[in-house]
Amino acid sequence: MEKLTVGDLTIWWLNGGVTFMDGGAMFGVVPKPLWSKKYPVNDKNQIELRTDPMFLQLNGKNILIEAGIGKGKLTEKQKRNYGVVEETAIEESLRELGLTTADIDIICMTHLHFDHACGLTIWENDQLIPVFPNATIYTSQVEWDEMRNPNIRSRNTYWPENWEPIQHQVKTFENMIMIEDRIKIIHTGGHSDGHSIIQIESNGEKLIHMADLMPTHAHKNPLWVLAYDDYPMTSIFAKEKFISEAINENSWFTFYHDAFYRALKWDKEGNIIAEVKKQ
Numbered sequence: 510m511e512k513l514t515v516g517d518l519t520i521w522w523l524n525g526g527v528t529f530m531d532g533g534a535m536f537g538v539v540p541k542p543l544w545s546k547k548y549p550v551n552d553k554n555q556i557e558l559r560t561d562p563m564f565l566q567l568n569g570k571n572i573l574i575e576a577g578i579g580k581g582k583l584t585e586k587q588k589r590n591y592g593v594v595e596e597t598a599i600e601e602s603l604r605e606l607g608l609t610t611a612d613i614d615i616i617c618m619t620h621l622h623f624d625h626a627c628g629l630t631i632w633e634n635d636q637l638i639p640v641f642p643n644a645t646i647y648t649s650q651v652e653w654d655e656m657r658n659p660n661i662r663s664r665n666t667y668w669p670e671n672w673e674p675i676q677h678q679v680k681t682f683e684n685m686i687m688i689e690d691r692i693k694i695i696h697t698g699g700h701s702d703g704h705s706i707i708q709i710e711s712n713g714e715k716l717i718h719m720a721d722l723m724p725t726h727a728h729k730n731p732l733w734v735l736a737y738d739d740y741p742m743t744s745i746f747a748k749e750k751f752i753s754e755a756i757n758e759n760s761w762f763t764f765y766h767d768a769f770y771r772a773l774k775w776d777k778e779g780n781i782i783a784e785v786k787k788q
Contacts, residue, residue, distance in 0.1 A: 510522060510523070510524075510602060510605060511771045511785055511786075511787065511788060512785075513716075513761065513763070513771065513772045513785050515709060515711050515714045515715070515716045515761060516710070516711025516712030516713065516714040517711050517712050518565055518566075518567060518691070518709065518711045519565065519566075520563050520564070520565045520716070520763065520772075521563065521564045521565070521602075521606065522561045522562075522563055522564075522771050522787075523561060523562045523563070523564055523573075523577070523598075523599050523602035523603065524561060524577075524595075524597070524598040524599065524601065524602045525559065525560040525561040525562050525575070525576070525577025525578060525597050525598075525599060525628060525765075526559075526560045526561075526577055526578035526579070526580075526593065526595050526596045526597045526598075526628075527557065527558070527559055527560070527593070527594050527595040527768075528557075528558050528559075528560060528578065528591050528592050528593050528594075528624060529551065529553075529555035529556065529557055529558070529591075529592025529593075529594065530555060530556060530558050530591065530592060531554060531555060531556075532544065532545070532548070532550045532554050532555060532556040533554060533736070534735065534736040534737060535556055535558070535724070535725075535735055535736075535737075536727075536728075536733060536735070536736075537733070537734050537735055537736045537738070537741070538736075539732075539733050541554075544727060544733070547726075547727035548725060548727040555592050556768075557768040558624075558724065558725070558766040558767075558768060559764075559765065559766055559767065559768050559787070560575075560577050560578040560597075560624050560625070560628075560765065560766065561575075561577070561765060562574060562575040562576055562577050562599065562628070562765070563575065563718070563763060563765070564602075564603070564606070567689045567691055567692070568689045568690070570614040570615055570689055571608060571612050571613050571614050571615070572613075572614065572615045572616070572617065572688070572689070572692070573613055573615070573616045573617070573641070573644070574616075574617045574619075574707060574718060574765075575616075575617075575618065575619065575625050575628075575720075575765050576599075576616060576618065576625060576626055576627070576628035576629045576640070576641075577597040577599050577625075577627070577628030578593065578596060578597055578623075578624050578627050578628060579596065579597050579627030579628040579629075579630070579631065579640075580596045580597045580598075580628075580631060581596070581631065581632050582627045582630070582631070582632070582670070583596075583627070591624070597627075597628050599628060599640075610640050610641050610642075611641070611642060611643055612643075613641040613643065613644045614643065614644055614645070615644060615645055615647070615688060615689070616629070616641060616644045616645070616646045616647065617647050617688060617692060617694055617707055618646060618647060618648040618652075618705075619648075619694075619704060619705045619706065619707065619718070619720035619721070619765075620648070620649075620652050620700065620701045620703060620704045620705065620720065620721065621648060621652055621653070621656045621667060621671065621672065621701075621703075622666040622667070622701065622721075623666050623667075623668055623671065625765070626656075626668075626671040626672070627668075627671055628640060629641070629646065629671055629672075629674075629675050630670060630671060630674045630675060637670050637673070637674045638674055639674055639675045639678060641678075644678060645678060645680050646675060646678045646679045646680065647679075647680050647681075647682065647686060647688065647694060648679065648681060648703070648705070649681060649682060649683070649694075649696040649703040649704075649705050650681040650682065650683055650703070651696065651698070651702050651703035652701060652702070652703025652704065652705070653672075653679060653681045653703070654703070655667060655701065655702055655703055656671075656672050656703075657672060662739065663701070663739070682694065682696070683696070684696050691709055691710060691711060692707060692708075692709050693707065693708045693709070693710075694706075694707050695707075695708065697722065697743070697747040697751075698740055698743045698744075698747070699722055699734075699738055699739075699740050699741070699743040699744030699745075699746075699747050700720070700721040700722055700735065700737065700738045700739070700740075700744055701739055702739060702740065704720065704721065704722065705720070706718060706719050706720055706722065706747075706751060707720070708760075714761075715755070715758050715759070715760040715761070716760060716761040716762075716763055716772075717751060717755040717760045717761070717762055717763070718762075718763045718764075718765070719748070719751065719752070719762065720765065721735065721737075721738075721765075721766070722734075722744050722747055722748050722751075723748065723752070723762070723764075724764065724765070724766035724767070725764060725766055725767040725768075725769075725770075726762075726764065726767055726769070726770045726773060726781075729752065729775070729779070731745050731748040731749045731752065732745060734748075756774075756775050756776070756777060757777070759774065760774070761773070761774055761783070762774070762775070767787070768787060769786060769787055770784060770785065770786055770787065771785040771786065771787055772784070772785040773785070
């Protein structure tokens with residue numbers, strides 16, 4: 510289990526599952542000869558994408574960022590379409606840390622697409638129940654509204670089974686919210702209308718989690734946005750702003766989807782100057 514120290518905080522990556530998604534969709538209008546130099550692709554034109562939540566402890570609270578792809582939630586057809594080769598093993602990851610899913614106090618959700626939110630609920634005795642029954646789940650109000658009332662495009666990723674069992678646990682915010690004095694969740698839009706990013710600061714060190722505005726290290730170029738993005742120009746403007754700011758502040762960039770890097774730092778010339786690789 511990989512970890513990163515930021516100031517006096519330690520971030521651990523849990524095992525949230527593995528998908529293989531279409532590389533063309535993940536890089537939008539960028540030609541394959543360009544993006545395939547930066548991220549490996551298989552003979553089905555698929556790229557490996559993790560769905561691994563981050564865990565940290567702060568002010569006596571056990572906190573997750575994202576929730577994994579879930580376990581026992583997807584049909585065989587869905588597994589095939591999304592290239593799911595491994596489902597969530599978050600319970601096992603937490604056990605390594607001496608914890609259970611009931612010990613999680615806070616979950617910070619950047620957005621609620623199925624590959625982030627399926628891990629919030631699970632089937633038990635023919636009914637769906639919360640995986641983390643004692644957690645407060647934070648997401649933007651815009652995201653929560655669309656999750657419950659998806660449009661013709663977004664209904665393919667906002668599923669009732671991922672929100673109905675946990676709706677009593679959800680707490681929303683408008684533009685920004687500060688969690689436990691250190692974790693800032695900022696609504697950006699772009700990938701989805703309600704998409705957010707996360708910034709963490711501890712003892713002068715900083716971390717930024719760009720979520721699906723930058724799902725892998727290969728998406729650093731502000732113009733390299735996903736075909737899945739509902740509002741690509743919003744994604745581009747947000748990437749221009751937050752990536753440059755984070756590099757100037759010597760921030761760590763962390764990843765939920767990247768199959769090769771858990772976290773890294775770039776200098777102003779685009780060189781990787783620090784890294785935590787997926788083992």
